[in-house]
Amino acid sequence: xxxxxxxxxxxxxxxxxxxxxxxxxxxxxxxxxxxxxxxxxxxxxxxxxxxxxxxxxxxxxxxxxxxxxxxxxxxxxxxxxxxxxxxxxxxxxxxxxxxxxxxxxxxxxxxxxxxxxxxxxxxxxxxxxxxxxxxxxxxxxxxxxxxxxxxxxxxxxxxxxxxxxxxxxxxxxxxxxxxxxxxxxxxxxxxxxxxxxxxxxxxxxxxxxxxxxxxxxxxxxxxxxxxxxxxxxxxxxxxxxxxxxxxxxxxxxxxxxxxxxxxxxxxxxxxxxxxxxxxxxxxxxxxxxxxxxxxxxxxxxxxxxxxxxxxxxxxxxxxxxxxxxxxxxxxxxxxxxxxxxxxxxxxxxxxxxxxxxxxxxxxxxxxxxxxxxxxxxxxxxxxxxxxxxxxxxxxxxxxxxxxxxxxxxxxxxxxxxxxxxxxxxxxxxxxxxxxxxxxxxxxxxxxxxxxxxxxxxxxxxxxxxxxxxxxxxxxxxxxxxxxxxxxxxxxxxxxxxxxxxxxxxxxxxxxxxxxxxxxxxxxxxxxxxxxxxxxxxxxxxxxxxxxxxxxxxxxxxxxxxxxxxxxxxxxxxxxxxxxxxxxxxxxxxxxxxxxxxxxxxxxxxxxxxxxxxxxxxxxxxxxxxxxxxxxxxxxxxxxxxxxxxxxxxxxxxxxxxxxxxxxxxxxxxxxxxxxxxxxxxxxxxxxxxxxxxxxxxxxxxxxxxxxxxxxxxxxxxxxxxxxxxxxxxxxxxxxxxxxxxxxxxxxxxxxxxxxxxxxxxxxxxxxxxxxxxxxxxxxxxxxxxxxxxxxxxxxxxxxxxxxxxxxxxxxxxxxxxxxxxxxxxxxxxxxxxxxxxxxxxxxxxxxxxxxxxxxxxxxxxxxxx
RNA sequence: GGGCGCGUAGCUCAGUGGGAGAGCGCUUCCCUCACGAGGAAGAGGCCGCAGGUUCGAGUCCUGCCGCGCCCA
Numbered sequence: 001x002x003x004x005x006x007x008x009x010x011x012x013x014x015x016x017x018x019x020x021x022x023x024x025x026x027x028x029x030x031x032x033x034x035x036x037x038x039x040x041x042x043x044x045x046x047x048x049x050x051x052x053x054x055x056x057x058x059x060x061x062x063x064x065x066x067x068x069x070x071x072x073x074x075x076x077x078x079x080x081x082x083x084x085x086x087x088x089x090x091x092x093x094x095x096x097x098x099x100x101x102x103x104x105x106x107x108x109x110x111x112x113x114x115x116x117x118x119x120x121x122x123x124x125x126x127x128x129x130x131x132x133x134x135x136x137x138x139x140x141x142x143x144x145x146x147x148x149x150x151x152x153x154x155x156x157x158x159x160x161x162x163x164x165x166x167x168x169x170x171x172x173x174x175x176x177x178x179x180x181x182x183x184x185x186x187x188x189x190x191x192x193x194x195x196x197x198x199x200x201x202x203x204x205x206x207x208x209x210x211x212x213x214x215x216x217x218x219x220x221x222x223x224x225x226x227x228x229x230x231x232x233x234x235x236x237x238x239x240x241x242x243x244x245x246x247x248x249x250x251x252x253x254x255x256x257x258x259x260x261x262x263x264x265x266x267x268x269x270x271x272x273x274x275x276x277x278x279x280x281x282x283x284x285x286x287x288x289x290x291x292x293x294x295x296x297x298x299x300x301x302x303x304x305x306x307x308x309x310x311x312x313x314x315x316x317x318x319x320x321x322x323x324x325x326x327x328x329x330x331x332x333x334x335x336x337x338x339x340x341x342x343x344x345x346x347x348x349x350x351x352x353x354x355x356x357x358x359x360x361x362x363x364x365x366x367x368x369x370x371x372x373x374x375x376x377x378x379x380x381x382x383x384x385x386x387x388x389x390x391x392x393x394x395x396x397x398x399x400x401x402x403x404x405x406x407x408x409x410x411x412x413x414x415x416x417x418x419x420x421x422x423x424x425x426x427x428x429x430x431x432x433x434x435x436x437x438x439x440x441x442x443x444x445x446x447x448x449x450x451x452x453x454x455x456x457x458x459x460x461x462x463x464x465x466x467x468x469x470x471x472x473x474x475x476x477x478x479x480x481x482x483x484x485x486x487x488x489x490x491x492x493x494x495x496x497x498x499x500x501x502x503x504x505x506x507x508x509x510x511x512x513x514x515x516x517x518x519x520x521x522x523x524x525x526x527x528x529x530x531x532x533x534x535x536x537x538x539x540x541x542x543x544x545x546x547x548x549x550x551x552x553x554x555x556x557x558x559x560x561x562x563x564x565x566x567x568x569x570x571x572x573x574x575x576x577x578x579x580x581x582x583x584x585x586x587x588x589x590x591x592x593x594x595x596x597x598x599x600x601x602x603x604x605x606x607x608x609x610x611x612x613x614x615x616x617x618x619x620x621x622x623x624x625x626x627x628x629x630x631x632x633x634x635x636x637x638x639x640x641x642x643x644x645x646x647x648x649x650x651x652x653x654x655x656x657x658x659x660x661x662x663x664x665x666x667x668x669x670x671x672x673x674x675x676x677x678x679x680x681x682x683x684x685x686x687x688x689x690x691x692x693x694x695x696x697x698x699x700x701x702x703x704x705x706x707x708x709x710x711x712x713x714x715x716x717x718x719x720x721x722x723x724x725x726x727x728x729x730x731x732x733x734x735x736x737x738x739x740x741x742x743x744x745x746x747x748x749x750x751x752x753x754x755x756x757x758x759x760x761x762x763x764x765x766x767x768x769x770x771x772x773x774x775x776x777x778x779x780x781x782x783x784x785x786x787x788x789x790x791x792x793x794x795x796x797x798x799x800x801x802x803x804x805x806x807x808x809x810x811x812x813x814x815x816x817x818x819x820x821x822x823x824x825x826x827x828x829x830x831x832x833x834x835x836x837x838x839x840x841x842x843x844x845x846x847x848x849x850x851x852x853x854x855x856x857x858x859x860x861x862x863x864x865x
Numbered sequence: 866g867g868g869c870g871c872g873u874a875g876c877u878c879a880g881u882g883g884g885a886g887a888g889c890g891c892u893u894c895c896c897u898c899a900c901g902a903g904g905a906a907g908a909g910g911c912c913g914c915a916g917g918u919u920c921g922a923g924u925c926c927u928g929c930c931g932c933g934c935c936c937a
Contacts, residue, residue, distance in 0.1 A: 002899090004899075004900070005900085005902080006900095006902085189935095189936085189937085338937085383869070383870080386868085386869080387868085387869075387935075387936090390867095390868075390935095390936075391936080394936090394937095482934095482935085483935095513934090550878095550879090550887095550888085551877090551878080553878080553879065553880095556870080556871075556878085556879095557870090557871090557933090557934090558878095559877065559878080560877095561876090561877065561889085563877090563888090563889060564877085564888080564889085566889090566902080567888060567889065567902095568888090569902070570900095570902045570903090571902095572902095573900065573902050573903095574899090574900065574902085574903085576899085576900080577899040577900035577902095577903085578899065578900080579899085580899050580900075581899030581900080582899080583899090584899070585899095627878095627879070628879085628880095631879070631887075634887090634888095635887085642899090642900090643904080646899080647904090650898095727905095727906085730905060730906060731905095731906065731907090733894090733905085733906080734893075734894065734905070734906040734907075735906085735907095737893080737894070738894090739894070739895065740894070740895050740897080740904085740905060740906095741895070741897065766897085818884075821884080822884090825883090825920080825921075828920055828921085829920080830919095830920035830921090831883095831920040831921070832920080833920070834919085834920045834921085835883075835920060835921075836883085839883055839921095842883085842884095843883085843884095846884075
């Protein structure tokens with residue numbers, strides 16, 4: 001028998017092992033398929049709450065679909081996470097061995113990183129298991145697997161041959177800490193308080209000067225022009241003249257270019273093509289010299305003259321001092337501007353001109369744009385479509401080379417003899433042009449997102465034409481966060497169409513961002529993270545999952561407070577104990593096919609409520625409204641099944657004739673557990689296995705189908721009417737501070753209650769006797785009034801007439817308000833004309849009810865007065 | 866500068882065109898034989914502000930105020 005308390009630890013591992021052993025998560029390859037690939041977590045450490053949410057939501061859909069009878073494949077895996085992992089390993093190395101990566105060399109460093117990777121792959125895997133994710137571990141993939149690496153090489157070489165990958169000198173974002181370039185998306189812009197420096201540049205052979213404004217004065221060492229807007233009247237005469245660069249003495253042509261913003265600073269722009277994206281473009285159009293003044297550490301290089309060797313900020317300070325001393329500095333203003341930071345280490349990035357590899361994205365994006373416009377790929381919530389489209393329509397070429405060691409090495413070889421460049425899937429033996437064997441591979445690796453972009457098909461075996469690829473591509477759903485729509489979602493779509501000729505997935509569900517209870521992003525630096533594994537340890541995986549489901553309302557961030565887990569653990573405990581109660585009453589259980597004649601009002605009520613819950617939960621899961629599904633089953637199970645149904649049938653269970661009610665209990669419990677299973681897999685399996693109607697596993701049991709035959713509208717109304725009577729009696733009792741245990745006598749005016757209803761009233765209201773009367777007994781309080789019955793609680797000496805009057809008058813006032821509202825509506829001709837007939841009809845009925853109740857109440861009040 | 870989202874009970878949030886809801890917290894009562902991690906009853910809301918559309922607006926539209934995010 002079950003213990004009195006739900007203990008998650010004692011059930012979770014056991015059932016996960018059972019599911020694995022039975023192979024429930026491996027698709028059978030028959031029937032309609034449903035496939036989904038996991039967003040591979042980075043192998044940098046523990047998973048965080050965002051992962052927990054992501055994995056939970058996927059597992060809910062996956063388990064639901066599996067129970068619906070789909071042939072479900074959920075592919076798990078991990079991401080090598082180039083820059084993030086390399087940073088983590090570097091830190092680890094420095095801490096444990098006191099060594100930098102440059103000291104141990106590429107080969108040794110990669111060895112260490114592989115050790116790290118293998119360890120953390122296992123860590124991640126165990127964490128995903130702890131969450132209960134029903135992924136198919138026999139198909140686990142890693143982005144640096146041989147198979148996936150082959151896919152990467154093939155994609156690179158194909159795109160290269162199509163001319164969609166090229167190498168070129170462009171302005172790129174350089175992280176001086178990670179010592180690599182970053183794509184535009186890997187740069188995070190943050191508003192910062194900075195300074196705006198106004199500097200005087202003298203005009204050659206004159207006493208004139210032009211004042212420029214800059215936030216980064218150190219870059220002046222690389223200035224090769226001054227630019228103004230062509231229509232700027234202030235500077236019309238200056239265009240064509242020469243300015244002299246202070247401190248350096250270089251001659252700078254003064255040019256006109258539309259890209260200059262006349263409203264910024266003085267309207268005159270110092271042009272530094274090597275260190276600013278706009279300046280770079282201006283430089284290209286005007287054939288300006290490009291002077292790179294920084295090295296990889298963001299220190300000034302030999303082109304910086306006497307400032308060479310200084311760090312960029314030190315150089316800034318020195319240059320400003322020198323400018324001031326020599327009279328070139330006009331003024332310094334406070335200035336708020338947005339500064340680019342590395343998304344992995346938060347260091348301020350420097351724009352630099354470098355020779356890097358790029359993917360030409362314009363053409364690739366076209367098909368992906370059409371797909372979203374046509375609804376071939378749908379976003380949930382819908383509004384993310386626009387975010388995606390804005391980016392795709394304005395897409396820029398993707399810088400894919402990284403000066404890292406950890407990742408897919410760029411499959412390009414350079415012939416040392418003739419200079420020929422070769423892209424090749426396999427290591428070439430000789431130069432295809434001159435035959436030389438003197439070949440050298442490109443030192444760089446690819447952006448980590450390059451391999452992720454192939455994930456939906458590379459994990460299924462591509463470029464081999466595997467059975468999996470044929471059967472499970474395209475996938476049906478992708479669940480991910482909005483922060484990687486550009487990094488990942490958009491690129492998977494582009495690559496999917498380019499290499500598979502088909503979309504990678506049909507639906508994209510963008511999940512919530514998990515914040516702390518104050519609405520701040522969870523971060524290591526703030527220390528405000530709530531660790532999902534700690535929560536599993538403290539409350540259990542099922543409560544964690546259910547909490548996240550309850551909070552997963554589309555289009556809104558989740559503000560997480562640990563108290564939620566406590567609340568929903570109580571729900572799990574409630575389920576546990578309700579099941580325990582049912583099991584305690586099943587010694588003589590015998591399964592029967594319930595006929596309508598076996599069913600009482602309360603049975604029909606609970607079946608009808610259950611059926612409606614089945615519909616709500618099913619519909620909500622279909623539309624990814626996880627919170628609605630969770631709320632529906634929570635309310636049904638706790639408030640209707642536990643608080644009313646079970647309480648109402650307790651006497652029947654004590655009687656000799658309890659076969660039918662046992663069957664109802666088991667049936668409702670069975671279906672409820674199934675509805676709960678996607679959200680709370682462990683708990684439901686544990687309990688379901690104990691039911692006399694169980695099977696091999698709830699995991700592969702059949703999802704409840706909505707069936708109108710189990711809807712009983714009139715019984716629902718009848719039972720709800722009874723609930724009102726019971727509440728009325730309880731209310732009276734509470735008003736006079738009568739203990740709940742004390743039995744009361746009730747007088748009923750109007751029609752006779754059925755034996756069944758009278759029984760519930762006695763049982764649930766703790767009523768000892770019901771007598772039928774034609775007049776209200778003296779010294780009684782009114783518990784319930786409608787057009788069929790009035791229910792009085794006999795109080796005898798306990799009655800406080802003034803208190804009773806106060807209570808009834810309050811009730812009357814409420815009714816009066818309703819009455820006025822209904823009357824106002826119905827007296828409005830336009831309402832009667834325009835509103836749907838059913839609404840008008842309902843309003844009339846309700847008005848009549850209210851009027852009737854008021855009349856009766858008024859009469860009672862009159863008598864009391 | 867462009868775009869997006871959010872302002873509903875003390876707190877955290879559901880609710881998208883027809884009678885204001887939940888959890889937690891609060892008050893009162895109950896050791897009722899599944900559960901005190903429970904049960905019963907209750908208090909608590911100009912649904913940010915101002916207009917508009919509509920027979921009817923928490924829900925749709927516009928503006929404003931406040932908060933947050935993305936992009937440039």
